[in-house]
Amino acid sequence: MNEPIVIVGAGLGGIRLAENLRNGGYDGDVVLLGQESHPPYDRPPLSKTVVTGDDERVDLKPSEFYADKNIDLRTGTRVVAVDPEAHTVTVVHDGETSAVSYGTLVLATGLVARRFPGTDADVRGIHVIRTIEDALALRADAASATRAAVIGAGFIGCEVAASLRKLELPVTLIEPAPTPLAVAVGATIGEMITRLHREADVDLRVGTGVDNLVVADGAVSGVELSDGSTVDADLVVVGIGGYPDLDYLDGSGLELAPREAGGGIACDGVGRAADDVYALGDAANWTDAHGDHKRVEHWNHVVDQAAIVASALLGHPITHQAVPYFWSDQYGLKIQMLGAPQNDDDVHVVDDDGRRFLAYYSRDGILTGVVGAGRVGKLMKTRPHLLTPTPIAALLGE
Ligand SMILES: Cc1cc2nc3c(=O)[nH]c(=O)nc-3n(C[C@H](O)[C@H](O)[C@H](O)COP(=O)(O)OP(=O)(O)OC[C@H]3O[C@@H](n4cnc5c(N)ncnc54)[C@H](O)[C@@H]3O)c2cc1C
Incomplete structure (x- = not known):
């Protein structure tokens, strides 16, 4: 019997790949391993309609999809080790450790949110936003908060600031760069997006970092900025990005891309990381047309990569002509x-x-x-x- 295609990470990339394999005619076993307790869900609404409470629907597929497509979805299953020689992954589910064999392995494990240094302990009022639990906890706290501070004016920080303004919370948005989003869109356009926040009465503090979070009685009460000022806030959202948590690859021999190239799992131009091992999505660092390594964290990029990996696995020609694309919703x-x-x-x-x-x-x-x-x-x-x-x-x- 042929060993299954095992996909690690039941998020956007994982489910898109599984679906593409079935749509492309693959009739072997497909196993989708995800550490979260939910079936695959969509992250873009988390910083937008889930925080505002306008729309909580995030499921990527209806519940019957997995049985209909014969996709063996195993939620609550964390992969803790990969052995490319033995063609196995080690999984932990309900405290039990076991091995799962694969014919082909695809890693689509996304990112974890970066926390503000020293705030891993359970301090009330401090939030990151990567999972549905994060978004619901933020929304619950926002209902009783009086003043919010958002640290980091990247796209997610800007979206959260806009969502909290929609909830009529006073918001301070803190960004060390002189112009928010300049890294992604350049200074001219970054300024044109920033004016939306000014128009919405967001208190913008640019060109200043954060030295410290002020904590009293187990709850956050403010943010100390590197310009010497303090911002009062009983709700703090840390929007300083994420990183691929690849500890599960320790000892696997799989190559990681250098940090200056964005880190992540090093792959060729179709997502191949090693014999019978592929990676895609936010955790993967593919080689681009110029031979440079690049890791991208955008929804459509993940979808494009899932199409390419499916074609590679099915032996179909890769005809996909991707034009890089991303969007953000603000105000x-x-x-x-x-x-x-x-x-x-x-x-x-x-x-x-x-x-x-x-x-x-x-x-x-x-x-x-x-x-x-x-x-x-x-x-x-x-x-x-x-x-x-x-x-x-x-x-x-x-
Ligand atoms: C709040 C937010 C808003 C966003 N908004 C936009 C937007 O407006 N536009 C846009 O273009 N992009 C947006 N994005 C980015 C987009 O959602 C991501 O690029 C996309 O979700 C990445 O898909 P992925 O499959 O690589 O990772 P994910 O969707 O993160 O899925 C990875 C899954 O793997 C699981 N996993 C990790 N390690 C293991 C393990 N060892 N074992 C088992 N499972 C594991 C994770 O728990 C997770 O469920 C947003 C992201 C966030 C967080």
């Missing part, structure tokens, strides 16, 4: 980016009403990306231009 606007512009690319703002905007990026006269807020249709129309080299002058009508 009722959909902020989207297509392409992969670099930080110092030229920026051409072509439409701006003070809130909604559309801008192109170019390098050496060629379009490299498009970013917009509240301009969904116009932005998506530019996608074909990113599949072939397109002179920016043609789009600007010069």
Whole structure:
């Protein structure tokens, strides 16, 4: 009997791969191992509609999906070791340790949220946001909080700030960089997104880090900033990113990408990490078309990788033509980016009403990306231009 395809990580990447395998005609065994107690669920709503209470639906598939597709989903099952030579993983379920054999192994174990140093202990009012439990706990605390501070104005920090403002909590958003989101979208566009927060009366503290969290009687009461000021807050959200927790690969011999290349499981351009071992999603670091290692933490990127790995496993040609894409929802606007512009690319703002905007990026006269807020249709129309080299002058009508 052929050994199954075993997927570790029952999140977005894991379930998409399992589904693609079935849709692609694979009729062997598929085992999906997940340490959380839930079937696969979606994370983008966690910082948005789950925090605001507008919509709590996060399941990626209806409950009957797993039986219908003959996918052996094992929740509450943590993989603690991988042995590529023996083709086994060691799992812990309900305190019992056992081995699961695989023919092919796919690792899709995502990230864990980074906590503020020294706050691992159970201090009331301090939150991170990676799991559904995190989001529900944040929402519950927000209901009785009087003042919130969000540490880190990346996309998730900005979304949480917007969600807490929707709940009418006063919010201070703290960011060490001079312009929020500049690393992702450049300083010009970062500023155009930041103005949404100013308009919503978020107290923005940029160019300053956090030295310490003030804790009294087991609860947080404020945030001490490196500029010497203190922000009062009985709700603190730490939005300083996440990291792949890959301790379970210790001793496996699998290669990890260097930290300066983003860390994660080192893979080739189709997700292959070793013989019969693949990795995808937030935890994986694939080699890009230029031979560089890159780890990306965006929903569509995970979906694209799941399609590519499925094709590789099924021996199908890899025809998928991905244009990098991500979105964020803040203050009722959909902020989207297509392409992969670099930080110092030229920026051409072509439409701006003070809130909604559309801008192109170019390098050496060629379009490299498009970013917009509240301009969904116009932005998506530019996608074909990113599949072939397109002179920016043609789009600007010069
Ligand atoms: C709050 C939030 C908001 C987001 N919003 C957006 C957005 O607006 N737009 C966008 O493009 N992207 C967004 N993202 C990013 C997107 O959700 C992720 O890129 C995507 O979820 C990654 O999928 P994944 O399968 O790699 O990992 P995950 O979805 O994290 O799934 C990994 C699973 O593996 C499990 N696991 C880990 N280790 C083990 C182990 N040893 N054994 C068994 N199971 C294990 C984890 O518990 C988890 O359930 C957001 C992410 C978060 C957290």
